Amino acid sequence: MRLQDRIALVIGAARGIGAGIAERFVQEGAKVIIADREPDIGAATAARLGGHFVGIDVAQKADADRAVAAALERHGRLDILVQNAGIYPWTLIENIEPAEWDNVLGVNLKGTYLAARAALAPMKAQKYGRMVFTSSITGPRVTSPGHGHYSASKAGINGFIKAAALEFAGYGITVNGVEPGNILTEGVQQGRSPAFIKSMADMIPLGRLGTPRDVANAVLFLASDDAEYITGTTIIVDGGQTLPEGADFRLNPE
Numbered sequence: 001m002r003l004q005d006r007i008a009l010v011i012g013a014a015r016g017i018g019a020g021i022a023e024r025f026v027q028e029g030a031k032v033i034i035a036d037r038e039p040d041i042g043a044a045t046a047a048r049l050g051g052h053f054v055g056i057d058v059a060q061k062a063d064a065d066r067a068v069a070a071a072l073e074r075h076g077r078l079d080i081l082v083q084n085a086g087i088y089p090w091t092l093i094e095n096i097e098p099a100e101w102d103n104v105l106g107v108n109l110k111g112t113y114l115a116a117r118a119a120l121a122p123m124k125a126q127k128y129g130r131m132v133f134t135s136s137i138t139g140p141r142v143t144s145p146g147h148g149h150y151s152a153s154k155a156g157i158n159g160f161i162k163a164a165a166l167e168f169a170g171y172g173i174t175v176n177g178v179e180p181g182n183i184l185t186e187g188v189q190q191g192r193s194p195a196f197i198k199s200m201a202d203m204i205p206l207g208r209l210g211t212p213r214d215v216a217n218a219v220l221f222l223a224s225d226d227a228e229y230i231t232g233t234t235i236i237v238d239g240g241q242t243l244p245e246g247a248d249f250r251l252n253p254e
């Protein structure tokens with residue numbers, strides 16, 4: 001029970017990686033507030049996990065503030081903030097209209113700053129806090145065509161993690177992130193054939209796509225007191241995907 005009685009706000013947790021994080025937290029004794037823009041699946045996930053749901057768009061300051069307020073109203077404190085909400089439309093840079101750029105940067109990057117800013121006041125008052133943000137290998141380590149805005153947003157999160165970790169260190173608050181590789185979620189499955197998903201697995205040294213639980217285990221570590229001396233960094237959770245120099249990395253191709 002590594003999070004016994006901790007109060008955790010997990011944003012972007014109706015489904016996918018975020019739901020996996022919330023579930024793992026509950027298994028370790030935390031009480032969770034699930035914040036998401038999808039009211040139906042968000043409420044269902046919260047009910048399944050015995051948590052509380054709040055409907056928000058993390059890109060809006062009033063909504064990020066409301067999510068933190070919901071945790072405080074219900075439990076009187078906030079120990080853990082996870083900002084995991086993210087969108088990843090596929091568009092070549094030559095076709096990205098400014099509105100789409102603003103939308104991706106608004107949810108992924110501005111949403112991270114808004115959530116951190118909202119959670120800072122109660123964590124500062126408690127002199128305790130754990131912030132964990134979902135970045136990506138896409139942007140900070142690697143990229144592919146169609147991810148110009150997404151790559152910029154996730155590389156931006158890594159920079160923000162360092163700045164926030166430094167500013168908040170004196171208040172007993174740590175700030176870290178995870179960089180998932182290819183994780184099999186509803187969002188990733190949309191619009192991709194099983195053959196394409198198999199071709200993604202073929203590029204991963206550990207031989208499979210990740211699961212939400214794989215990412216959740218790393219987030220759990222960073223949110224727990226086992227990581228009390230770790231701040232301003234990220235953990236790559238990619239099955240070794242970013243290791244190969246080229247496509248000829250298998251010792252036994254069969």
Ligand SMILES: NC(=O)c1ccc[n+]([C@@H]2O[C@H](COP(=O)([O-])OP(=O)(O)OC[C@H]3O[C@@H](n4cnc5c(N)ncnc54)[C@H](O)[C@@H]3O)[C@@H](O)[C@H]2O)c1
Nearest residue numbers: 012014015016017037057058085086136180182183185187
């Ligand atoms: N799946 C992957 O392979 C992968 C890899 C690297 C990073 N990531 C990152 O992990 C996170 C989760 O990805 P996923 O694959 O589970 O996605 P997903 O689409 O399955 O789930 C994302 C969740 O965030 C919510 N959300 C989206 N925009 C929101 C907003 N404006 N306000 C509040 N909630 C919002 C969605 O409703 C959904 O519940 C994202 O930040 C994504 O960029 C995913």
